[in-house]
Amino acid sequence: MSQPGIPASGGAPTGLPAQNRASSASGSLYTNGPVQNALMSSQVSVNEGYNSQLPGSYPHLIPAKTLNPVSGQSNYGGSQNVSPLSIYQGPGQTLYRPPVASNPVTPSLHSGPVPRMPLPTSQNPAATPMPSGSFLPGAIVQPPLNWQYNYPSTGSQTNHCPRASSQPAVSGNTNLTSHQYVSSGDPSLQNNFIKSATPQHANKNPTMSVGYSYPSLPPGYQNTAPPSTTGMPPSSLNYSSGPQGFTQTPLGANHLTASMSGLSLHPEGLRVINLLQERNMLPATPLQPSVPNLHEDIQKLNCNPELFRCTLTSIPQTQALLNKAKLPLGLLLHPFKDLVQLPVVTSSTIVRCRSCRTYINPFVSFLDQRRWKCNLCYRVNDVPEEFMYNPLTRVYGEPHRRPEVQNATIEFMAPSEYMLRPPQPPVYLFVFDVSHNAVETGYLNSVCQSLLDNLDLLPGNTRTKIGFITFDSTIHFYSLQEGLAQPQMLIVSDIEDVFIPMPENLLVNLNESKELVQDLLKTLPQMFTKTLETQSALGPALQAAFKLMSPTGGRMSVFQTQLPTLGMGALRPREEPNQRSSAKEIHLTPSTDFYKKLALDCSGQQVAVDLFLLSGQYSDLASLGCISRYSAGSVYYYPSYHHQQNPVQVQKFQKELQRYLTRKIGFEAVMRIRCTKGLSIHTFHGNFFVRSTDLLSLPNVNPDAGYAVQMSVEENLTDTQLVSFQSALLYTSSKGERRIRVHTLCLPVVSTLNEVFLGADVQAISGLLANMAVDRSVTASLSDARDALVNAVIDSLSAYRSSVLSNQQPGLMVPFSLRLFPLFVLALLKQKSFQTGTNARLDERIFAMCQVKNQPLVYLMLTTHPSLYRVDNLSDEGALSINDRTIPQPPILQLSVEKLSRDGAFLMDAGSVLMLWVGKNCGQNFLSQVLGVQNYALIPQIMTDLPELETPESARIIAFISWLREQRPFFPILYVIRDESPMKANFLQNMVEDRTESALSYYEFLLHIQQQVNK
């Protein structure tokens, strides 16, 4: 099959054969190796090593209701016929968890059965034997929810169309500073330093386009050998003054020495910590990503960890070593993040490896001036003539100083061979639920007003197209043909076989029909106010919208307020309120494949569907969400949205809608991730469709989406000291340019277990485990996912204890790099996605899972382990100074009520929500100078905004909260919480270190881990 977009890789595929990929597509594997290992390994009957029993030392801490005799009888401690060790442990691996018989349960104080560890309160005892409680492939019992199967509808992607216009406009569709390296060949551009104006349509981020323009070759060099290339003394090939001082293979030994001398590990990083003695390991400032242990010359060129990071910053050289570490190997990406600076190359020659199609990058090696060696497949390639000229220095013969070789993140303007068809115009189609329920919420008014406000800010150009569909039990189209006096509504009531009336007038040029569009947006909210129609034909409306968009692709924005009831895709309520807390009875899987199939159709036609669900009732997000997941869209969820009763939700919706409408967007995108020969990518996480072995189809790409992949070591990396990973995102900008954004990450290879542990990135590991746990929840069960999370900690720390530590001290010994691992996993267990024993509504849980899969790591971590600050005593000490603003930086506190005091006020930043808890004895100063009230009793029961008072205290906290909000693409609601407020429970729920009715405290959890590790 031809590769859409990015030209096919000529060889050295980085992925597994298709059948392996298909079987690994469950995504729930903790596979550190090829899937077939699972099939080859014998099915051993083993027990979950950590299972059931709690340490005898603290069983009294377990709430009585977990000692449910019924649940105990189907105790998970029983033997199971699974092969949990097959992939986790490579050949020769001997770290089997002991079978249950060798670990008799200590009855301890229990007279009854022993509860399982993470204390689910209402396990269903009648369930079938549980699969393994670790991220192991043998445990999958159900066919996986698989978005990697072969889907025939590749549509236009198989046709390689010539490009329409051969000269792309250089104007930046970017909201960032662009260094435009223009190889126009126009000598008049030679000394130009072009500073273009801020693009009008960019979003609110600071926008400037700075360009360096230069000809491709200086006059006089074009057909002659450059004087400097002949007879060059070998020493000059070392480029000693530049970052290219390293070369991979020829200087391998030297590099190693250099790498050791450039140790970036702080001595602190070499500490071994006994977590039972040093529990408070949370830093007071935001946790920084692990820095790869590379020579500084290499590291300073490396990709920003916000864009691209690996769970292990030191890559184990063999799969056996990886297996021993028991840590997941994978990458976390935020490839389309808004950047303040991005070099853009407009050279007509994009230099790539002839063999594996890797883009030239800072980590290739130059054998001499005319040849470079690929850092992924090691092929030696010629340096093209044009590449010999350095546009920045305007010197010939310095290919290693080209921007492509100096920037790990770079964007290319793509020539015609990167196009399957001429770049399509930006197309925006809005699909509105206008049933009685929808009208009741009043959302239509907000959306239409927001659209009116932002119509000129939609990313696009003169070709931008827009259209609208509304639906209840029927489907309504709107003709917006230029010249009409007013929009014409066309109703199609046959929802069984939807047809498109007058298709040519429904998606119209925004500029030409702007007045009609504005008319429609002004009248739409009033048009249905009297409706009595309660039915919802969402499925047929989506089918109609798909048909309308098929020729061009684009973005479909769907607003839905209830469970669809009519036509294709109609759904039934599945949530049973009384079983909300049950780990097994909940419906995490879609009840129909309608939405997935339609999403794949959309993907094939370059249509992405974004779903806005505004519903107070169960709407089966597990089913509906598939429409966005497989089409590379996003899901937004506003439970209990109501224009009058829930104003703060309205505010959130409006803010997020504005971001949504105006943020950067890429169309017709594909992304490929390559890695050095020997490594293999086998499982992908995020919203997309895997179209061919390793090509992710992204009809839309947005700056707020994150992705993750899992990897294994297929061939030993013993002959190399460095490996690289490269993501290439090919997309059509809203200005109609074809662009390629490339990120390259370079990491060292290590041969010892200790080094693997030292380089572990605990946030990336936790993020990847969360993604894997979502898959496991869906393919197996929530309780299995929870077990697997706990086992990930136990297994890795056991491996560390038995294989790295020489003297076996008592306690829970962890490497410094993993000092927060148990805490973050405990936080995941208490996260909305995976928690038990709560009243979490099903759609809210599903939405949390969607967020795990689709959010960049930084937001996922904040949602999982919120940041807590004391804010009644903010000072300017250590404050940030941004422009004219002073932003206080209070220390981050542990998430425990021990850290609270009644005479203070504490702000919890949980990502999508900010909670300001005010203690009963909080100082009068804070009450009057910040909250603007005279005494505690006067704090309103519902307070979601702070007054802007003319006091330094007020200015400080408002500056701090605004700054927190600016950091993210969504709008966190602020709740001010009094001591007796019902919201206080939400606040306390996030106190991850404390014990709740259904979950262990951090200390209890550590004791449990210790007991399992020290077995």
Ligand SMILES: [Zn+2]
């Ligand atoms: Zn290559």
